[in-house]
Amino acid sequence: MKVIGKMGPSQKNQNNEQNSPLEFKTLLSKIANDTKIAEGAPAIEDILRCIYRNQPISTKRISQYTKLPLPIISKVRTILERNRILKRDKKGAIYSEEGLKLIEKNLKFKMPYDLKCPTCNGRSIILDDYFGAILKKHKIHSKNRPTVNTSIDQSYATPETATHRAAFMADRGDLEGKRILFVGDDDLTSIPTALSGLCEEVVVMDIDDRLLNLIKNISDKENLNIKTIKHDFRNSIKEEYKNSFDVVFTDPPYTIEGLKLFLARGVEALGKEGALYLAFSHKPINEYLELQKILLNTGFVIYELIPGFNKYEGSEIIGNTTFLARLIGRNLNFNEKIDLNKLYTGEVKPVIRHYKCMNCGELHKIDGKSVRIENLVCKCGGAKFKMIKREKI
Amino acid sequence: MKVIGKMGPSQKNQNNEQNSPLEFKTLLSKIANDTKIAEGAPAIEDILRCIYRNQPISTKRISQYTKLPLPIISKVRTILERNRILKRDKKGAIYSEEGLKLIEKNLKFKMPYDLKCPTCNGRSIILDDYFGAILKKHKIHSKNRPTVNTSIDQSYATPETATHRAAFMADRGDLEGKRILFVGDDDLTSIPTALSGLCEEVVVMDIDDRLLNLIKNISDKENLNIKTIKHDFRNSIKEEYKNSFDVVFTDPPYTIEGLKLFLARGVEALGKEGALYLAFSHKPINEYLELQKILLNTGFVIYELIPGFNKYEGSEIIGNTTFLARLIGRNLNFNEKIDLNKLYTGEVKPVIRHYKCMNCGELHKIDGKSVRIENLVCKCGGAKFKMIKREKI
Numbered sequence: 052m053k054v055i056g057k058m059g060p061s062q063k064n065q066n067n068e069q070n071s072p073l074e075f076k077t078l079l080s081k082i083a084n085d086t087k088i089a090e091g092a093p094a095i096e097d098i099l100r101c102i103y104r105n106q107p108i109s110t111k112r113i114s115q116y117t118k119l120p121l122p123i124i125s126k127v128r129t130i131l132e133r134n135r136i137l138k139r140d141k142k143g144a145i146y147s148e149e150g151l152k153l154i155e156k157n158l159k160f161k162m163p164y165d166l167k168c169p170t171c172n173g174r175s176i177i178l179d180d181y182f183g184a185i186l187k188k189h190k191i192h193s194k195n196r197p198t199v200n201t202s203i204d205q206s207y208a209t210p211e212t213a214t215h216r217a218a219f220m221a222d223r224g225d226l227e228g229k230r231i232l233f234v235g236d237d238d239l240t241s242i243p244t245a246l247s248g249l250c251e252e253v254v255v256m257d258i259d260d261r262l263l264n265l266i267k268n269i270s271d272k273e274n275l276n277i278k279t280i281k282h283d284f285r286n287s288i289k290e291e292y293k294n295s296f297d298v299v300f301t302d303p304p305y306t307i308e309g310l311k312l313f314l315a316r317g318v319e320a321l322g323k324e325g326a327l328y329l330a331f332s333h334k335p336i337n338e339y340l341e342l343q344k345i346l347l348n349t350g351f352v353i354y355e356l357i358p359g360f361n362k363y364e365g366s367e368i369i370g371n372t373t374f375l376a377r378l379i380g381r382n383l384n385f386n387e388k389i390d391l392n393k394l395y396t397g398e399v400k401p402v403i404r405h406y407k408c409m410n411c412g413e414l415h416k417i418d419g420k421s422v423r424i425e426n427l428v429c430k431c432g433g434a435k436f437k438m439i440k441r442e443k444i
Numbered sequence: 445m446k447v448i449g450k451m452g453p454s455q456k457n458q459n460n461e462q463n464s465p466l467e468f469k470t471l472l473s474k475i476a477n478d479t480k481i482a483e484g485a486p487a488i489e490d491i492l493r494c495i496y497r498n499q500p501i502s503t504k505r506i507s508q509y510t511k512l513p514l515p516i517i518s519k520v521r522t523i524l525e526r527n528r529i530l531k532r533d534k535k536g537a538i539y540s541e542e543g544l545k546l547i548e549k550n551l552k553f554k555m556p557y558d559l560k561c562p563t564c565n566g567r568s569i570i571l572d573d574y575f576g577a578i579l580k581k582h583k584i585h586s587k588n589r590p591t592v593n594t595s596i597d598q599s600y601a602t603p604e605t606a607t608h609r610a611a612f613m614a615d616r617g618d619l620e621g622k623r624i625l626f627v628g629d630d631d632l633t634s635i636p637t638a639l640s641g642l643c644e645e646v647v648v649m650d651i652d653d654r655l656l657n658l659i660k661n662i663s664d665k666e667n668l669n670i671k672t673i674k675h676d677f678r679n680s681i682k683e684e685y686k687n688s689f690d691v692v693f694t695d696p697p698y699t700i701e702g703l704k705l706f707l708a709r710g711v712e713a714l715g716k717e718g719a720l721y722l723a724f725s726h727k728p729i730n731e732y733l734e735l736q737k738i739l740l741n742t743g744f745v746i747y748e749l750i751p752g753f754n755k756y757e758g759s760e761i762i763g764n765t766t767f768l769a770r771l772i773g774r775n776l777n778f779n780e781k782i783d784l785n786k787l788y789t790g791e792v793k794p795v796i797r798h799y800k801c802m803n804c805g806e807l808h809k810i811d812g813k814s815v816r817i818e819n820l821v822c823k824c825g826g827a828k829f830k831m832i833k834r835e836k837i
Binding site for chain 1: 486489490550551552553557558559561562566567569571611612614615617620621642644717729736748749750751772774
């Protein structure tokens with residue numbers, strides 16, 4: 052982190068109030084450059100605004116709010132602290148007195164709160180009593196989930212998110228009398244969907260037997276009639292399922308190739324037309340553009356896009372939230388090439404993570420291949436770890 | 445309307461309950477075909493679902509809810525009435541007893557309500573006391589608006605919509621310390637935006653002197669310092685305004701060429717990067733796809749898209765609502781060809797409208813060129829008219 056040193060307190064920075072707006076914007080651009088944020092200075096401004104509206108606020112919540120990755124927030128915070136703009140409070144980041152004056156002068160911040168709807172949290176729909184009861188049931192079922200398999204980018208949406216997804220699809224008229232396929236379902240969204248009693252048919256395809264068994268068991272217990280099928284999406288779906296669904300829900304691995312693969316299977320299931328719900332992480336802008344071009348080229352129109360709709364347990368790395376898009380297709384035609392060697396995050400951006408045992412303090416290195424974090428047990432017997440560093444390979 | 449006759453009650457249709465789901469879906473496809481709805485049978489289903497959840501409901505409200513044009517809703521209603529699925533109530537469309545059985549059997553409708561957030565109406569943000577006071581002021585100012593000029597597709601967003609737009613941009617961090625340009629502002633969105641006191645600079649370009657004068661007057665009275673510039677967007681904006689804004693708001697004519705023209709000016713104003721807020725009508729799916737491809741090809745990513753965000757006074761023809769999209773661009777580059785002869789709806793889809801004087805009943809034909817509806821006065825002196833027919837030229 053040599054760069055940070057360079058950005059550290061100099062006489063000029065200690066004398067912050069004399070900075071001109073232009074100099075301040077140059078500082079933001081420099082921070083964006085040094086931390087390699089694709090969105091540039093505006094992303095640094097977003098972080099500063101988020102803290103202005105919510106201080107004190109934790110790195111994790113800044114990440115959720117700004118949709119920027121946790122390690123980036125962490126680096127930016129450190130640089131801003133060295134520049135004496137931010138301080139550390141027990142509850143998280145707050146402005147120093149000079150920092151506050153500086154940003155109010157240079158960025159003209161004036162609105163120390165936001166206007167997000169407190170009732171729906173910006174999701175645009177609410178759970179009524181009927182879906183509220185479904186959430187209650189689903190919370191109990193969710194307790195039986197197996198540990199995540201991070202090597203295939205599993206990470207679990209909260210039971211609230213799964214139930215909001217079902218309610219959202221119900222509101223948009225995509226459940227009543229419809230046949231819906233889940234292209235992968237580590238989030239168990241199929242459970243509240245089937246519990247709604249609205250669908251004609253609910254089918255789940257997934258590669259993970261543990262999840263399929265769990266869904267089957269819940270389905271039997273609740274008499275939901277969910278059909279579970281073990282399937283590796285690197286292969287086409289069986290002929291009998293092609294062109295057989297009205298709606299597809301998918302939350303693919305958050306790589307471009309992962310998106311393409313799951314999208315290809317979704318299009319097979321829909322045939323020429325239908326609705327596809329896509330949960331996907333907020334990507335850096337160039338990748339986001341590529342992603343949306345793929346959707347449009349396949350014949351999908353983005354009818355609705357809600358940032359931060361989905362919340363996850365764990366996966367702090369992507370700020371715990373992803374967007375939900377409702378896509379409508381006519382004349383669908385998937386014809387992108389897919390690189391099967393770059394499906395999962397670990398394949399596209401291999402990293403070594405350093406974990407500290409919460410019990411004895413022992414350090415562990417994990418490359419996500421031989422040993423995965425969910426299977427790690429420390430020599431002391433401890434099984435809780437805190438990630439302290441990520442290194443690109 | 446020969447087609448409707450063919451679809452009228454036959455022995456089979458009178459005996460509705462014996463229809464199979466397949467036959468029923470064929471009926472829906474036929475209605476979609478006959479009414480030329482690009483979205484096909486799913487759009488007819490949307491109309492049926494909307495009535496199921498909200499009956500009795502007026503044609504206008506069905507159009508707002510489904511985002512389908514009013515004349516199409518009207519035709520579909522007539523066909524469904526002839527098929528004895530719907531009836532007419534004083535308050536609008538309701539199901540006949542057989543109709544209700546029929547759709548519950550064939551479309552499996554079960555949810556006679558929806559889950560839209562009652563607090564924000566699906567807009568995701570609310571007006572707090574501060575913006576509530578702005579709305580109150582803006583409502584008074586809005587009373588001085590000139591009559592719309594339909595030949596250039598003017599139609600006024602409600603004061604509520606204009607204020608929600610300002611609040612939305614404020615929440616997303618696109619007002620504080622920012623320079624914002626309105627590429628056209630017949631909706632007077634610049635007023636609540638400037639009243640927020642958050643922006644660094646508010647500039648309005650428009651071709652209509654009446655609007656510019658009104659905005660200037662309000663700005664002077666309220667000390668808002670809005671800069672108004674008369675400009676015909678068929679020409680580039682002046683050099684001094686190029687690459688000079690952080691944010692652009694536009695609600696262009698609802699044609700593809702109109703979108704391109706206003707987008708081109710927006711990109712000139714932003715330079716290589718910035719946020720662009722686009723209000724645009726819910727288009728038939730093929731046109732919608734074309735529209736989104738233009739946005740992406742220009743370098744904009746669709747960060748957020750909220751259907752039905754904007755509501756208008758008049759313009760029932762498009763169901764009174766449009767979507768609001770927040771677009772973020774980096775490396776912006778507009779290079780589409782623009783056909784300047786197809787900017788306005790009247791140029792792309794010329795129609796003759798038949799109006800009836802509400803005072804004496806006299807009929808008037810309007811082609812939107814020589815005389816426009818807003819200037820029409822009847823021989824009897826009456827100035828209120830009801831549209832009774834639209835004819836394509």
